[in-house]
Amino acid sequence: MPLATGSRLGPYQIIAALGAGGMGEVYRARDTRLERDVAVKVLPESMLSDAQALARFEREARLVAALSHPNILAIHDIGMDSGISYAVTELLQGETLRERMNSAAVPLRKAVDYARQIARGLAAAHARGIVHRDLKPENVFVVADGHVKILDFGLAKQPAGEPAGSSEAPTVARTMPGTILGTVGYMSPEQVRGEPADYRTDIFSFGAVLYELIFGSPPFRAETEVESMAAILREDPPALARRGAAPAALTGIVARCLEKKRDERFQSASDLAFVLGMFEEASAAEGTEEREPSGAPSRRSGAAPARATSSDSSRASIAVLPYRNMSADAENEYFSDGITEEIINALSKIEALRVASRTSAFAFKGKDQDVRGIGAELGVRTVLEGSVRRAGSRLRVTAELVSVADGYHLWSERYDREMQDVFEIQDEIALAIAGTLKVRLLAGEEGAIVSRGTEDFEAYNHYLKGKYFFNRRVPRQAISEFEKAIARDRAYVPAHTGLADSYCIFGFYGGIPTLDAFANARAAANAAKELDPDSPETHLSQGLVEHYYGWYFEKEEREFRRAIELAPRSGAAYSWLGLLLAFQERTGEALGPSLFRKEPGRLSS
Template sequence: MPTELERLKVALSGRYTIERTIGSGGMATVYQAEDLKHHRKVAIKVLRAELAAEVGAERFLREIEIAAQLQHPHILPLYDSGHDGGFLYYVMPFVPAGSLRDLMDREVRLPIEVAVRIARAVALALDYAHRRDVVHRDIKPENILLSEDQPVIADFGIAKATSAAGDGEVALTEGGLAVGTPAYMSPEQATAERKLDGRTDLYGLACVLYESLVGEPPFAGVNVRSTMALHATQPAPSLRSKRPDVPMQIDQVIAKAMAKEPSDRYGTSLEFAEALAAPASGTAALRGLGDVGVQRAVAVLPFVNTSSDPDNEYFSDGITDELINALAKVDRLQVASRTSAFALKGSGRDVREIGAMLNVAVVLEGTVRKAGDQLRITAQLTNVADGRHLWSERYDRELRDVFQVQDEIARTIVATLRRTLVGDVGEPVPKRYTENLAAYNHYLRGRYHWNRRGVDGLGEAVKHFELAIEEDTGYALAHTGLADSYALQLDYRGIPVAAGMNRAKA
């Protein structure tokens, strides 16, 4: 029986002469070949048989055709594509100098100016593609080739094509693995979000720049899934702690581009490229960090549980969530997302670094101590520009007063922002979905377990949301939490799909 290489040579005979194997990965094998018509060296990328069968020729060739229309100095052009002899393939120029991965393997840590120059060029190419609604989805050193000392992005279209087996929305194969490379995969890609935009490429490029400067990727778990989990849940380690000669400006730009929530990153790859080129004159040089919008922006960091019982963590997390939600309803006040804030839980980072990462002017921190019916909450608001405390307070109350304490903190924060930074934010509008303290307590426990994810966590979430509904049948948030839990159980195969969808809709 002929080998796969022998069959490929027969399928492409008359057009290309296969000379040698360049490399092989999880999705495809790359061959060096001679283009017999144009007498030039080319690289032919051939999809693995099982992936080709899953994707289908029509979808693959459609996505490759879209990618072939991209014409940019820093995007590797596509010469040809086809479906012959059962093989799905596409043809591109052969780049003998190799990839950024080859350069990083030789030098480990690149000179700062070289790493930044490469990243800026790639960012400009990505911006060109994103403006044409083309997202790469697999930015990594191996896909950044070096042609005449200039970076060019390869493999536009292949990741989207392989995700097209899921109707082009979820970047998953039938085996359940997200399309992309775990070391450079954005949180939304790692958690299989249905809609990906250019900011997922921006995150991957920031990871590449981080690694080219430090010599190791920002996240490296013991296996693929653990690495993906780190991207989704953990803040990136400080770049300057591993390479102190990197300017603070570059560290802050990378940290912003690697924000967990896409809305907290740069809006476009062009903005990222411009920020990398900005003069190193401190935080004010960073694009977007000195405008009025930032002055109206606040981050609520996870309140620390100081109770003797570690099980009260659900309550301190719940207080944090309630304050984020209350402040998010204030007109013209911007609040960092929960995902971004909780990614910094326990990180011990300086508030000035946090301000640059989350693009906010002030940070709210606090502690919660719960003992029986007694409650102590401390809170402090800090200006990230100079680390100065703007306000602090301690509340010693009974547990039944928790709603009033939350409202008072929200009002005080708004009043402080008006007085010290900018005066045109709206009024906080307290909204209570229940007055039943037992129902509220179960709801906080439910949300705590829901955020933990996993089969066990979601099972606990369902239990507590149901108990909350028993205490208050009209508690809308508890009903929403229950539906969210049933829907998420499908992702973890905690219950059959049909049963989960029926319960979520109910």
């Protein structure tokens, strides 16, 4: 029976019913002790005798009480009165995300803002070892002032004795045969299969929510729950393949969240929040066009897509698409990805050539799309694509340079060499592209292109593996590979900086004790500094150590700015400096033209 207006639960006087869900009824109430209005959640009468429901209710209250974060609903009290269990939370004014989406299309800028706040809340929960397991628009509340709160941790679990962010309990919990606790349309593949959940389960559900925010419909809609679960396991959401439905970088973020294999998703909500923040800042700096979820242009009068300026359009420009791994062993993907990054880095050193960033280019990985459309999306005049095949000690690399204007090949080449010749192949490709595009190399630029950190191929091979694992946020494997590279060549500066960067994220996300990670990261960064104090990567790593652990902000800013001086087209240095300035509320500097003077979305990575 619903509680009557004026009745009391302990010191809380009921004012009005606010709503009801599967896990309880919610009332507006008055805290007679502190003279404030609160929300009181009670178990419905039908569930008071259900021991499992009562246990879930009490667990939710304990879990939420342990979290103090602006993007998670705060709990004030818990109690029992006259056989009624209740929890007291902050009273929110606003609407659920579901209600917000049903009332009108959410503008793209606002959708990304909501998503970033949700990711921050999840990161806080995961840091305490709590996995939500039922994230959906109904469990997200948009407060009147624009803040977002995650609600209903009724399915969340923090297993005793387990590390943060893991859960060995079955994800699809059941109270009776055939009854699934959760929401089918937002379940991850592992939930559908009844496998253990971890923090990446929430990231998949987050991706489903973000997809719906952007495109206006759930990613796995079907006639029945069984068909929906089958789609989650086997199908890709349709809008991800639709050209122009959303900015390519944002579509790439959603696609990575919705990967079927959890190892291929973002490896932490903190990483996800950071990437969304970078997208927000780059979009604000570039004046990215606002879009409706359907992908139609904004209704703002005179709005037009953000493109390269007229002065930029006359410059030679290129996007290097991820090279395809044609080797018999799928594990050689690290090598094809590494070749792509090395070519991007080499071309980025040519001042007269505008190069799309790694993040932008890799958003198209695995997508069989016309290069003309990709080039138009990235705002470049040419696209380089190719493949890598390894067979024993032999290596075959193909490269094709395509004009975006008409789709015709401008240049192509096939290199059949020994593995040890990989450095020369990269150099030849970069110089051939410069020659084909008639890009004039400045004094010293050719030498900069062909420079490399090691002559030891095995060290280089371990380095590429380390970069591959680092980009996928698998720091333990990244650290192992960078250490193997250093064991082969102790003067290999990029391996030392890669090791430092890996320890930064490993400790920050709870992989090892913070002090151990701090010491190891600093030692690796200092080793790189001793070997090459003028390397931009060295200064970037020094700044990252301060960002994650040292908190010596003046030094952090000094290191990032020095990295930019040494490599003016370093997208990573600009991004980290912009983040630091944003944290310090120096917003004008963070987004101003002096910082993003080279199109932040298209800087080299």
